[in-house]
Amino acid sequence: AQSVAQPEDQVNVAEGNPLTVKCTYSVSGNPYLFWYVQYPNRGLQFLLKYITGDNLVKGSYGFEAEFNKSQTSFHLKKPSALVSDSALYFCAVSLTGGGNKLTFGTGTQLKVEL
Amino acid sequence: EAGVTQFPSHSVIEKGQTVTLRCDPISGHDNLYWYRRVMGKEIKFLLHFVKESKQDESGMPNNRFLAERTGGTYSTLKVQPAELEDSGVYFCASSQDPGTRTGELFFGEGSRLTVL
Numbered sequence: 335a336q337s338v339a340q341p342e343d344q345v346n347v348a349e350g351n352p353l354t355v356k357c358t359y360s361v362s363g364n365p366y367l368f369w370y371v372q373y374p375n376r377g378l379q380f381l382l383k384y385i386t387g388d389n390l391v392k393g394s395y396g397f398e399a400e401f402n403k404s405q406t407s408f409h410l411k412k413p414s415a416l417v418s419d420s421a422l423y424f425c426a427v428s429l430t431g432g433g434n435k436l437t438f439g440t441g442t443q444l445k446v447e448l
Numbered sequence: 449e450a451g452v453t454q455f456p457s458h459s460v461i462e463k464g465q466t467v468t469l470r471c472d473p474i475s476g477h478d479n480l481y482w483y484r485r486v487m488g489k490e491i492k493f494l495l496h497f498v499k500e501s502k503q504d505e506s507g508m509p510n511n512r513f514l515a516e517r518t519g520g521t522y523s524t525l526k527v528q529p530a531e532l533e534d535s536g537v538y539f540c541a542s543s544q545d546p547g548t549r550t551g552e553l554f555f556g557e558g559s560r561l562t563v564l
Binding site: 338368370375376377378379380383424426434435436437438439440441 | 479481483489491492493496504541543552553554555
């Protein structure tokens, strides 16, 4: 069985500071990894994905994530946080051979304050 | 281009009643997914349609849930009879190509179901 863990329910960071939202996964085979974001009263939006190749992937709104196979992690990062980044972030993994069927983590609420 | 739309945005019903949620995917997307998030927990897969056919319904909780996608366009998810534990946010998503695992899903805003 595959699973995704987001160990932090909430992350607080000051605007302008770097942010990290943590994600670890467990899956048989090579994982396809995703980050989605949910802004208030909106649906989930795709941020970025890791399929293969360079371990550092860049996505929308200045976000990036680093795939670390040995640590089975896919942490989301941004060098300088904005108040508008405040939202709920979900990490997800695609099942081997499972098309786009995603297994999600429980989500991390990011709060960026002035 | 219109995104994935879901209706209703919020439904409050009593235990034992019936509710039907509707999802209109992005035009041309053959793949349609239903997911559910119970308060504070992970978003869980319910089922996957390819056009009008159920490709994978392994996440459906029990036989009180019935999903349809007549004609391969919009989809409905009926809960009958609803129980308290069915409360949550039901998300619909669509995509063009599931086979490669490289495409992202496009999600709707979700339908919040509250069962009293």
